[in-house]
Every structure is written in C-alpha cells, then in structure tokens.
Amino acid sequence: MCIRNKNTIGYNSGIKKRYFHHTADTFRDNPELIDLSLPSLDARQAILAPAVPELAAAAASKAIAEWGRPASDITHLVLATYSGAHMPGADLRLASLLGLRPTTQRTMMYLGGCASGSAALRLANDLAENNPGARVLVACAELSLVLFRAPRVDHTGTLVMQALFGDGAGAVIVGAGEDGAGVERKLFEIMSASQTVIPGSEDAAAGYLGEGGLVFCPSPKMPSLVRQHLEECLLDAAASPRELGHGWNDMFWAVHPGGPAILDGVEGGLGLAPGKLAASRRVLREYGNMSGASVIFVLDELRRRHREELDGRLGVMLGLGPGISVETMVLRSASGMEKK
Structure with missing residues (x-):
C-alpha cells in the first residue's frame, strides 16, 4: 500500500510517498492497534511474525538472483529488524523461505534502529574476512506497524513518527576472496x-x-x-x-x-x-x-x-x-x- 504525505508535518518531512506492507483492513480487524487504552503488543507480534521474514525474503530473493549463485552457496545470514521479537527468530523462517542450507550460520539483530543496516554490514564484513570462502547474506526488513498508534493531543512527537517511517526491506551479499564460480560482480x-x-x-x-x-x-x-x-x-x-x-x-x-x-x-x-x-x-x-x-x-x-x-x-x-x-x-x- 502506498501512502502520500499530505498534512503539514508530512509536507515538512520532505517525504513525497511511503509504502506499507499492511492495509486499512489490518487496523479494522485489530482495533487495539490504534486504541491507546488497549494493550496491543500481542496483536502486533502475531501480525509481524510471518510478515517480517516474508518481506525480507522478497528483497533477498532479488539480491540472490542478481548475485548469480545459488542460495545454497550462502554460508552466513544476518537479519536486522526493529519489528517484533520471537524465538526462534525471523532469521530461521527466512532461511527456510530462501532454501538456505541447515548449516547456514544465522545472526539476529533486534532494535538497532536506523543504524542497524550499517551495523549488519559491518558484522557481515567481519564474518566474511574471518571465514575463507564465506558469503554472507545481509537482510533488513522493517514494518512500522510495531510503532503505529493514534496520537495523543499532547504528543506531537507521535505525529512526527507517523509522518517519517515507512516499510521496506533490502538485502546484499558480502564476501571476501576470489569467486570460484566466476559469476560474481563486485559493486x-x-x-x-x-x-x-x-x-x-x-x-x-x-x-x-x-x-x-x-x-x-x-x-x-x-x-x-x-x-x-x-x-x-x-x-x-x-x-x-x-x-x-x-x-x-x-x-x-x-x-x-x-x-x-x-x-x-x-x-x-x-x-x-x-x-x-x-x-x-x-x-x-x-x-x-x-x-x-x-x-x-x-x-x-x-x-x-x-x-x-x-x-x-x-x-x-x-x-x-x-x-x-x-x-x-x-x-x-x-x-x-x-x-x-
């Protein structure tokens, strides 16, 4: 779902449009998401549990296709998100969706916020440099449903958050050393x-x-x-x-x-x-x-x-x-x- 910012705060944000994984039906079916008097964490967690790995898989599949090697060649997975927390984590479901090997070494990074993409790439670089032949899939998937709420009259900060954040996922593959398959193109x-x-x-x-x-x-x-x-x-x-x-x-x-x-x-x-x-x-x-x-x-x-x-x-x-x-x-x- 695409949303265009039209109010004053949205206009001042410099954001023309944003994309959201969920629709108005999500809030119609889960009124606790916008009613400040009701606890909503359980409902948010239940919705996010399948959505985070599915969104991450969509981005990762594109990255793997451009990479040119099979998903089974990935040796490590790093997944970063602020959207919910579960055991086992979204990394296990993502690995299954992508068909990664059971021996793929997985790392979950929760609540790293706006620096989490850069931090995940830093970790991937360390993994690649210290494991000969490693190919590390980095995926970041964020769904702002976890922080969406109706504003209070005295809390304009909530309006600012709703005007700034959107949903999205990105993925890259990090490696070190020579490409034995001869198909990789370093960017x-x-x-x-x-x-x-x-x-x-x-x-x-x-x-x-x-x-x-x-x-x-x-x-x-x-x-x-x-x-x-x-x-x-x-x-x-x-x-x-x-x-x-x-x-x-x-x-x-x-x-x-x-x-x-x-x-x-x-x-x-x-x-x-x-x-x-x-x-x-x-x-x-x-x-x-x-x-x-x-x-x-x-x-x-x-x-x-x-x-x-x-x-x-x-x-x-x-x-x-x-x-x-x-x-x-x-x-x-x-x-x-x-x-x-």
Missing part, C-alpha cells in the same frame, strides 16, 4: 568499518518495547548533535580524508536518510557541497525512513544513477541510530560497475 569494496558514539547523546534517540508496541522518542537535539560532533566521530573512526588523499567533497556519500534535519546536519557538519547527499534525499522522498533498510536503498540508488561518477572512487557509508551511534564504513566503488 563496492569495504575498506574499513567502525562504530562510535556521539558524547552525551545516550538519551537523544531512545525507545522501548511495551504494551502499546515500540515507542521511539527522538530528541529535537539530534540534528545539532550530529552537526557539532559528526566530523570528530568520523576522524576517530576512519582515516582522515587527507590521509586518503581526498577531501570530504571528493568522496561519494551513502547516508542513512533519517529525516531532512539529520541530512542537513550531516551536510552542514562536514561542509558538503549541495547535491552530495542527493541519493539519500531521493530515497527519503520516495520511501520515507525505512530504518535499517534505508542505507541499502541509498547504495542501490548511488550505483544505479551515478555509475560513471563512482567508478573506482572512495566513499563513506554512514548510519546514525540510537545512542547516538555512528556507524562508519569507507567504501571503494568497483571499476567498471555493472550497468544492470
């Missing part, structure tokens, strides 16, 4: 990956899972904290652009599109030229904030629209999530990127 090379925290920001992006689902309370201080401290965090996490022989504006950028104020904070804090975050702004405009899945959409947008500009160049992938945690990955785009 990006991971040069380094790290995580740090903006000092004094622990309460700036916080949430909890309760009877009414997931309550997320981003602080209005987030954009200014990002603007003030991001460059220092990047320099602590990776080599400086001068050491790499580049300036920030010489690199390409894949930034999680948390919202227009966050992107403005990144742009202002690093002195990036207009247009450097065009891929992130387009993903935000066309899909909204899909939490962990968004950064995969941004990478795809970059390689699809800017293939010639990226050819062999260095860039930075940036995830900003609860904490405020800063996930940084220095990438090099492959030479002669595939045109498909």
Whole structure:
C-alpha cells in the first residue's frame, strides 16, 4: 500500500510517498492497534511474525538472483529488524523461505534502529574476512506497524513518527576472496568499518518495547548533535580524508536518510557541497525512513544513477541510530560497475 504525505508535518518531512506492507483492513480487524487504552503488543507480534521474514525474503530473493549463485552457496545470514521479537527468530523462517542450507550460520539483530543496516554490514564484513570462502547474506526488513498508534493531543512527537517511517526491506551479499564460480560482480569494496558514539547523546534517540508496541522518542537535539560532533566521530573512526588523499567533497556519500534535519546536519557538519547527499534525499522522498533498510536503498540508488561518477572512487557509508551511534564504513566503488 502506498501512502502520500499530505498534512503539514508530512509536507515538512520532505517525504513525497511511503509504502506499507499492511492495509486499512489490518487496523479494522485489530482495533487495539490504534486504541491507546488497549494493550496491543500481542496483536502486533502475531501480525509481524510471518510478515517480517516474508518481506525480507522478497528483497533477498532479488539480491540472490542478481548475485548469480545459488542460495545454497550462502554460508552466513544476518537479519536486522526493529519489528517484533520471537524465538526462534525471523532469521530461521527466512532461511527456510530462501532454501538456505541447515548449516547456514544465522545472526539476529533486534532494535538497532536506523543504524542497524550499517551495523549488519559491518558484522557481515567481519564474518566474511574471518571465514575463507564465506558469503554472507545481509537482510533488513522493517514494518512500522510495531510503532503505529493514534496520537495523543499532547504528543506531537507521535505525529512526527507517523509522518517519517515507512516499510521496506533490502538485502546484499558480502564476501571476501576470489569467486570460484566466476559469476560474481563486485559493486563496492569495504575498506574499513567502525562504530562510535556521539558524547552525551545516550538519551537523544531512545525507545522501548511495551504494551502499546515500540515507542521511539527522538530528541529535537539530534540534528545539532550530529552537526557539532559528526566530523570528530568520523576522524576517530576512519582515516582522515587527507590521509586518503581526498577531501570530504571528493568522496561519494551513502547516508542513512533519517529525516531532512539529520541530512542537513550531516551536510552542514562536514561542509558538503549541495547535491552530495542527493541519493539519500531521493530515497527519503520516495520511501520515507525505512530504518535499517534505508542505507541499502541509498547504495542501490548511488550505483544505479551515478555509475560513471563512482567508478573506482572512495566513499563513506554512514548510519546514525540510537545512542547516538555512528556507524562508519569507507567504501571503494568497483571499476567498471555493472550497468544492470
């Protein structure tokens, strides 16, 4: 289901439209999802249990098809979501839907928020580098049903959340070493990956899972904290652009599109030229904030629209999530990127 933002808060979000896995019938059949006086966690969990792995499988199937090797060649699976929690996790159901081998090593990542896509890729890089021949499937699937609720009169923050978040899933395959099958086409090379925290920001992006689902309370201080401290965090996490022989504006950028104020904070804090975050702004405009899945959409947008500009160049992938945690990955785009 596609929803277009038409109210004032939606208009100010810079989001043109978003997509939702569930429809109005879901709320008609489950009135507790919007009635603040009723507990709804059980209902949300029951709906999300099959939906998360199904949405992840749709994205993963496309990634595997483009990869060109059979699903049985995948050795590790990393699945990230903030949408519900179960035992066994959505990773087991996803592995079954994809036909992965029973020996595939699975890792579930819950409630990592907007940095979870970058964190999952960092973990996948470690797995690939330390397991010769490994091929790691990373999938992020987010359904905002877990945090959807009717607003209270005194809580405009709820309206902001409903205006920003949309549903989506993304998947990539990470590997190291040579491709024995001779069919893989490298798109990006991971040069380094790290995580740090903006000092004094622990309460700036916080949430909890309760009877009414997931309550997320981003602080209005987030954009200014990002603007003030991001460059220092990047320099602590990776080599400086001068050491790499580049300036920030010489690199390409894949930034999680948390919202227009966050992107403005990144742009202002690093002195990036207009247009450097065009891929992130387009993903935000066309899909909204899909939490962990968004950064995969941004990478795809970059390689699809800017293939010639990226050819062999260095860039930075940036995830900003609860904490405020800063996930940084220095990438090099492959030479002669595939045109498909």
